[in-house]
Amino acid sequence: MHEIASIITAIVALEHIYILWMEMFAWETAGKKAFGKSLDHQLFKPTKALAANQGLYNGFLAAGLIxxxxxxxxxxxxxIRLFFLGCVAIAGIYGAITASKKIFFIQALPALLAILFIILSNT
Known part of the structure; x- marks a missing residue:
């Protein structure tokens, strides 16, 4: 169980490195592909700095997990792993409630699975 928890944690960390890259450096290209259906295409340029700020926070989550x-x-x-996975899960749940249900499956669910496997490895 511990190995599975570690693998899922690594996947969550890599996912947040990707999110960092997308939001900080590729908001108007990859960001548009990821969020283009839920966000007006006219908003990508004016929200570039906001997305970069979000990307930085995702980088901190990845750094904590790594x-x-x-x-x-x-x-x-x-x-510490449980703390950072909890932060990711809460952010994913909040994003699913406020932005897109897809965020739950992409962000929160993997973190919740890692938490579950950590708990199971301790029983």
Missing amino acids: WTFFIENPEWSQN
């Missing part, structure tokens, strides 16, 4: 792989104390690693 950091957990380098913490030698297993208890601290797990607790």
